Amino acid sequence: xxxxxxxxxxxxxxxxxxxxxxxxxxxxxxxxxxxxxxxxxxxxxxxxxxxxxxxxxxxxxxxxxxxxxxxxxxxxxxxxxxxxxxxxxxxxxxxxxxxxxxxxxxxxxxxxxxxxxxxxxxxxxxxxxxxxxxxxxxxxxxxxxxxxxxxxxxxxxxxxxxxxxxxxxxxxxxxxxxxxxxxxxxxxxxxxxxxxxxxxxxxxxxxxxxxxxxxxxxxxxxxxxxxxxxxxxxxxxxxxxxxxxxxxxxxxxxxxxxxxxxxxxxxxxxxxxxxxxxxxxxxxxxxxxxxxxxxxxxxxxxxxxxxxxxxxxxxxxxxxxxxxxxxxxxxxxxxxxxxxxxxxxxxxxxxxxxxxxxxxxxxxxxxxxxxxxxxxxxxxxxxxxxxxxxxxxxxxxxxxxxxxxxxxxxxxxxxxxxxxxxxxxxxxxxxxxxxxxxxxxxxxxxxxxxxxxxxxxxxxxxxxxxxxxxxxxxxxxxxxxxxxxxxxxxxxxxxxxxxxxxxxxxxxxxxxxxxxxxxxxxxxxxxxxxxxxxxxxxxxx
Numbered sequence: 001x002x003x004x005x006x007x008x009x010x011x012x013x014x015x016x017x018x019x020x021x022x023x024x025x026x027x028x029x030x031x032x033x034x035x036x037x038x039x040x041x042x043x044x045x046x047x048x049x050x051x052x053x054x055x056x057x058x059x060x061x062x063x064x065x066x067x068x069x070x071x072x073x074x075x076x077x078x079x080x081x082x083x084x085x086x087x088x089x090x091x092x093x094x095x096x097x098x099x100x101x102x103x104x105x106x107x108x109x110x111x112x113x114x115x116x117x118x119x120x121x122x123x124x125x126x127x128x129x130x131x132x133x134x135x136x137x138x139x140x141x142x143x144x145x146x147x148x149x150x151x152x153x154x155x156x157x158x159x160x161x162x163x164x165x166x167x168x169x170x171x172x173x174x175x176x177x178x179x180x181x182x183x184x185x186x187x188x189x190x191x192x193x194x195x196x197x198x199x200x201x202x203x204x205x206x207x208x209x210x211x212x213x214x215x216x217x218x219x220x221x222x223x224x225x226x227x228x229x230x231x232x233x234x235x236x237x238x239x240x241x242x243x244x245x246x247x248x249x250x251x252x253x254x255x256x257x258x259x260x261x262x263x264x265x266x267x268x269x270x271x272x273x274x275x276x277x278x279x280x281x282x283x284x285x286x287x288x289x290x291x292x293x294x295x296x297x298x299x300x301x302x303x304x305x306x307x308x309x310x311x312x313x314x315x316x317x318x319x320x321x322x323x324x325x326x327x328x329x330x331x332x333x334x335x336x337x338x339x340x341x342x343x344x345x346x347x348x349x350x351x352x353x354x355x356x357x358x359x360x361x362x363x364x365x366x367x368x369x370x371x372x373x374x375x376x377x378x379x380x381x382x383x384x385x386x387x388x389x390x391x392x393x394x395x396x397x398x399x400x401x402x403x404x405x406x407x408x409x410x411x412x413x414x415x416x417x418x419x420x421x422x423x424x425x426x427x428x429x430x431x432x433x434x435x436x437x438x439x440x441x442x443x444x445x446x447x448x449x450x451x452x453x454x455x456x457x458x459x460x461x462x463x464x465x466x467x468x469x470x471x472x473x474x475x476x477x478x479x480x481x482x483x484x485x486x487x488x489x490x491x492x493x494x495x496x497x498x499x500x501x502x503x504x505x506x507x508x509x510x511x512x513x514x515x516x517x518x519x520x521x522x523x524x525x526x527x528x529x530x531x532x533x534x535x536x537x538x539x540x541x
Contacts, residue, residue, distance in 0.1 A: 003027050005423035006153035008191075011435060012036060012052035013388050015415035017195060017332060018075040020160075020388055021052040021083075026152055029128035030063040032087070033147065033158055034070055037078030039299065039332055040439075046456060047439045051079040053416070054086055055434040061087050065128035069093040070160030071144035072100035072231050081110040082440075090115040092125060094134070096143035099263035100231055107255065121145055121175065135178050137162035140206065140365025141233050142170045142269045146179070153422045154188030157379050161193050161388065163364070164371045167205045169234040170269070176378065183380040188422065190381035194389035194397040196366040203368045204360075206234055209328070212360040213242040220352075222288040222322030224248070227298040227306040228329055230256035233264045235328050236294065240272045243292040250276060251283035253295040253316070254305050284317050298329035300342035310345035321350035328362050372397060373404050383427050384411045391415065455533065462532040463488030467520060469501060473540040478502055489532040496523070513538055 006026050013020030018038030024031045040047040057064065064087045069077055071094075080091070080101055091114060093101060098118050105111040119125060121136035121143075133148035139161045147158040157179070164174055196203060217224060224243075228235045243250040250272075252258050261277075264270035283291045297306025306325075308314040319325070325346050331339040339355075346353045356362045367375065376384065384406050386397035391413075398411045412420055412427060417435025421428050468483040482501055484491065491497075497520060504519045505512075516536045525531055 004152075005421040006151050007430065008189075008385070008420040008422070009056065009433060010387070010414060010416050010418065011054070011056065011433075012038070012079075012416055013075070014386075014394065014418075015391050017388075017390060017393075019050055019052050019079065020076050021079070022158070022191070022387070023056070024130060024149065024151065024156075025063070026129045028060075028063050029065055030060065031127045031130050031132070031149075032064060032067040032083065032089070034076040034160070035067065035079045035083040036073075036075040037440075038075065038437075039301070039335065041335075044439070044453065046441055049078065049440050050437050051082050051440060053434045053436050053438050054083065057086060064089045066125075067091045068127070068132060068147065069097050069101065070147065070158075071139055072097040072141050072233075073139075073161070073229070074231060076160070077101050077104060080114075081105055081108050084110060084114055088113075088115075090117055092117050092119050092127075092132075094119060094121065094143040094145060095267050096141070096233065096264060096269045099267055100260060103256070103259040103263055107259070122178075135175050136172060137174045138165040138168045138172070139163060140235070140363075141231055142172070142264075148178075148182055154425065155182065155185050157182060157187055157190045157192075157381065158387075159190070159192045159375060161195070161366055162371075162375075163203045163367045164374060165203070165205045167207045169206045169237055179375070179378045183378065187379045187381040188425065189383040189385055189427070190376065190379050191385045191387045192372065192375055192397065193366055194372075194386040194393040196364055196368045197372060197386070197389065197393045197397040197400060199364075199368040200370075201368055202370045203366065204363050206238070206363050206365075208360050209235070209238055209363055210242070212354075213238060213326075214245070216324060216326060216354055216359065216361070217242050217246040217248070217292075220289075220324040222320070222324065224292045224324045224326065225306075225309075225319075225351075226292065226294045226326045226328055227296065227304075228294065229298060230254060230260050230296050232328075233260065233269055236261065236264070237270055237272075239292065239294055239328075240270070240276060244276055248290055248292045249278045249283060249286065250292045250294060251278050251280045253280050253293055254297075257294065257296055280316060288322065297342075298327050298339075299332055299335050300338040300340075302338075306346075307342060310342045310349070312349070319346060319349040319351050323351040325351045325353045326361050327353070327355040330356055330362055330364060369400055372400050376401060376404050376406065381406070382410060382425070383422075385420065386411075386413060458531065459488070459533055462530045465489055465491065465520070465524070465532045465534045467497065467501070467516070467534065467536045469516075469536065469538050471505075471538060471540050476505065478505060479541065486532075489530070492527075 009023040011021040020034045020036040022033045038050040124133040131150040134145040149156040295305040297304030384401040386394040419430030421430040464487040466485040470479045513536045
């Protein structure tokens with residue numbers, strides 16, 4: 001490892017959608033960009049969320065001179081508390097992003113140990129050997145920035161999430177002029193968002209949602225319930241505007257959403273008056289055709305408000321005949337099944353449901369192919385490094401780069417843990433560092449082995465059989481019938497397992513419990529073609 005090489009170390013977000021985190025390192029000084037989380041996939045049972053693997057930083061915490069956050073979405077700020085538990089470095093974010101971080105840290109008791117600093121688009125700050133310029137970009141949350149990072153090895157552009165929306169909800173389009181001016185300095189590498197690289201053409205403007213909301217609100221006779229991400233401030237503004245135009249009051253449900261509304265309103269990013277909103281308990285007493293409820297749960301998460309409403313488990317109100325439900329989001333890859341199951345349950349409870357496939361109630365916040373081409377042509381980089389996306393997204397972004405003239409050898413498709421080094425203007429692959437999933441379950445943060453996840457999946461599919469035996473301590477013979485308890489597995493009411501235990505007691509070799517477990521597992525598979533987990537306990541009396 002050369003001390004004169006710039007090292008780019010992806011700890012999250014490359015090879016997946018979510019948990020975005022990048023480390024830039026020069027010598028013994030480093031800077032972190034973003035600290036995101038990822039939502040668990042359907043087979044990750046018991047997992048609340050996933051954070052980047054931080055092992056690489058454990059013995060380098062004093063190297064980190066600053067943490068830069070590009071915008072306020074969970075896949076960019078969601079792991080901030082875990083990173084700050086390890087790294088004591090100042091955090092830099094724009095005003096709204098800082099407010100969302102403060103609310104998150106306050107809910108988790110970590111605000112007092114955070115050194116948060118507000119920056120503004122157009123400013124440049126120094127973090128160790130890096131000079132970081134903040135450049136405004138449009139996204140689905142206001143106050144997002146790309147980064148122009150001047151390093152000892154050259155100038156980098158890190159776009160974070162962006163789109164080229166000419167008519168954004170906040171009327172603040174991407175700073176095209178500043179991005180283009182960077183090319184005059186000579187951009188060594190462009191690290192650019194790949195999430196929508198498989199989508200042709202241009203991403204539509206957020207404004208197209210206004211017409212869809214207007215039409216749905218015009219036809220709705222009962223309550224309107226809009227589900228979205230708690231950090232999607234631009235969408236909140238559109239729903240507030242639609243509610244006001246149609247004579248409805250709006251209320252917000254969910255701690256994170258209520259907190260974010262207060263922050264965005266206080267900072268001037270959400271234009272909502274006291275006359276336009278009411279508390280949830282008051283809204284529920286009003287006529288159905290006079291209220292709009294905005295809540296979390298657009299991904300169908302079982303513990304979210306909409307998830308609980310779909311299963312009649314939310315304590316404050318239920319879905320009723322005549323409700324109109326709008327899911328204003330796109331399912332995160334891997335979440336499609338959960339989202340559609342929630343939609344079906346809402347229909348079953350009598351609601352009319354609108355979602356992206358049948359109405360333009362959501363628009364992506366990410367650049368499509370033509371915008372990715374435009375970004376490359378604006379900054380004219382020597383190297384292209386696709387970031388933010390599954391491998392298929394990164395590969396497609398690389399192909400887009402080739403189409404606009406970047407040589408194949410100057411495009412690096414890397415995944416989490418693969419270090420990229422740049423020295424004397426030349427890029428090369430370095431070593432690999434840990435880049436696995438780290439699961440968070442409640443207050444517990446740990447690596448969970450594939451064996452544990454496989455066991456959970458097996459338990460969910462095939463169930464559990466517990467067999468308790470009492471043996472005579474002197475003779476080793478069975479005393480009474482085995483006590484058999486099953487969970488999620490149907491066992492025939494016969495004495496076969498008792499006979500199996502008796503037959504194996506005399507010829508068990510070595511560990512009696514393991515021998516009986518194997519015998520019972522084999523028998524159950526032969527009889528049912530299922531493999532429940534079997535546990536045998538032996539008491540000698």
